[in-house]
Amino acid sequence: MRYRAGMGSDHYFSATPRSNASTRTIRVRLAGRDLDLVTAAGVFSPEHLDQGTARLLETVPVPPATGDLLDLGTGWGPIALSLALQAPDATVWAVDVNERALELVRTNAARLGLTNVNAVLPSDVPADVVFATIWSNPPIRVGKQELHAMLEHWLPRLADDATAWLVVAKHLGAESLQRWLADDLGLDVERAANTKGFRVLAAERRTA
Numbered sequence: 001m002r003y004r005a006g007m008g009s010d011h012y013f014s015a016t017p018r019s020n021a022s023t024r025t026i027r028v029r030l031a032g033r034d035l036d037l038v039t040a041a042g043v044f045s046p047e048h049l050d051q052g053t054a055r056l057l058e059t060v061p062v063p064p065a066t067g068d069l070l071d072l073g074t075g076w077g078p079i080a081l082s083l084a085l086q087a088p089d090a091t092v093w094a095v096d097v098n099e100r101a102l103e104l105v106r107t108n109a110a111r112l113g114l115t116n117v118n119a120v121l122p123s124d125v126p127a128d129v130v131f132a133t134i135w136s137n138p139p140i141r142v143g144k145q146e147l148h149a150m151l152e153h154w155l156p157r158l159a160d161d162a163t164a165w166l167v168v169a170k171h172l173g174a175e176s177l178q179r180w181l182a183d184d185l186g187l188d189v190e191r192a193a194n195t196k197g198f199r200v201l202a203a204e205r206r207t208a
Helices: 051-059 078-086 099-111 144-157 174-183
Strands: 024-030 033-039 068-072 091-095 117-120 131-136 158-169 188-195 198-204
Touching: 024 078, 033 078, 033 099, 051 078, 051 158, 051 188, 051 198, 068 078, 068 144, 078 091, 078 099, 078 117, 078 131, 099 117, 131 144, 144 158, 144 174, 158 174, 174 188, 174 198
Parallel strands: 068 091, 068 131, 091 117, 131 158
Antiparallel strands: 024 033, 158 198, 188 198
């Protein structure tokens, strides 16, 4: 699976950020707990929990207690850690192309004593894994072509009757993405939340 990671400038979706890591500790609230977690430059929203992810985590239901759960575009790990804290008997896949981000997820999971988080590159997820849910603040700024390719790869791997939860800023194409998920991927899509400039989409893969 290819994402546009090998670009000249340093982006949060770069495979190997060239900037100094400038590691720091921030306090965030995840799964009802106040936590001190490690972030760094060269990953998405290193200073704080970004508004889109916050809106997603406020909206999603409790995740399935078991099975394989996917955080697509994990960054320093707030979604993956929330999944793992709420579903300790599940296997959480924290996927990103950014090697620095993946190392941060591993560090944060270890800090919290979580042993059910696999922070890996997209190519490291076994092809036969299907997901009981997918939670994602997808990297919209990689461009529509790359975004669609990413979602075309992962969303069909939802289990029957499972739901993917995606948060998208309204001004960055939330409405067009909703149409594309329904028309091109054949998912049942609903607006689960529409608040503070963001739309949370629930996209369900139903059995025939």
